[in-house]
Amino acid sequence: MTRTVFEKADVVPLLAEVFREFGYEGATLNRITERTGLGKGSLYHFFPGGKEEMAATILAEVDDWFVRNVYAPLESGEPRAAIARMWKEVDAYFRSGRRICLVGAFALDATRDKFAAAIRVYFARWVAALASALRRAGVAPDKAAAEAEAAVLGIQGALVLARALNDEKVFTRALTRLARDLSLPKRSPSSRSTKKGTL
Amino acid sequence: MTRTVFEKADVVPLLAEVFREFGYEGATLNRITERTGLGKGSLYHFFPGGKEEMAATILAEVDDWFVRNVYAPLESGEPRAAIARMWKEVDAYFRSGRRICLVGAFALDATRDKFAAAIRVYFARWVAALASALRRAGVAPDKAAAEAEAAVLGIQGALVLARALNDEKVFTRALTRLARDLSLPKRSPSSRSTKKGTL
């Protein structure tokens, strides 16, 4: 009857959490099987390429999530709403600092060299998308680029510090500061201001 | 002939680089021996507690370095000079973004739980020391605390992003921005009471 139809898609989130928690080297097959409930047979059925394919799949899935929920809106949506949404999504995605950024963690150790392209693209696109939104909101191009970089890097730093101090309020505070520090011009004439709650 | 009298102190920096590069789990005894040139015999002679003692020693050594070169000056030296020195030391220590922060890296994965106290103290004292300097330079206490947190977290984020994009200019730029964003009051003999320390 209700077969536990396990699809690759169901495993990926579980898998992601293991890599997030232990890092690439620390995510042993043992821990993976016990956390996903899948034996090696299933694991290697879904991911013939082994650990590396698992990590690559997760990286792609994470990237895809950010493209859909963050980058794409920033690139083509109404800029202020998109930026507001970004802060909201980021806070939710990282569980207010209780969860870390897999891509950022991979970037720090030798794992980076294995997934260099994916890691670079993830961050480059984030910065570029945010800069695009800022420009379209009226910020000068060079200023937009600098502020986008500062915001993205601030999020990563906030994750590090929040985990180091084991205090999620650090993350929440940082997000508030980062949002405030974006120099979005006042939106005077238009009456679009009462549309969506902008953080 | 050339006797190499190796002391523990000589090994620690080599050791630190291995942990920095591969993370705690990734730093295998094999890699450690080949990078330090010391066999397991020597390693376990210096560090009877094994890998964990090696990492703990490194953590303590890093902390000590920061206390001497950054925190102590911030806490008791002339605040502006101390802050200026901090930026200089940080840029040099992290090799303009080519080197990562061991403590920050440990904070991200499950390694944190092994060294929770050391990691927390490292960052807590950094933030506290910087906040102290800011206050003594005339910044309001709550503002000083917020800005200190933002600066420290910004450094960590800059390290992540610089490595992710493999572009050390990201780090240098970030440091410049972070230094600029500290709202140090103007220091002319007759101080202009500008609230924002713009550059």
Add this chain to the structure above:
DNA sequence: GCTGGTACATACCAATCGGTACAGGCGCGC
């Protein structure tokens, strides 16, 4: 010259690593 602590290499250990082989169990088309 003996002795004892220090510094180091080597061989070895059980456990675990990532990965493979294989024998089914199971649901679905027939």
Add this chain to the structure above:
DNA sequence: GCGCGCCTGTACCGATTGGTATGTACCAGC
């Protein structure tokens, strides 16, 4: 029904893990 093919558990592989035991070269004090 039946068989085929997608899942999945298990046994197993060689290599490597962190760690230990043993042996030895070296120097200092006596």
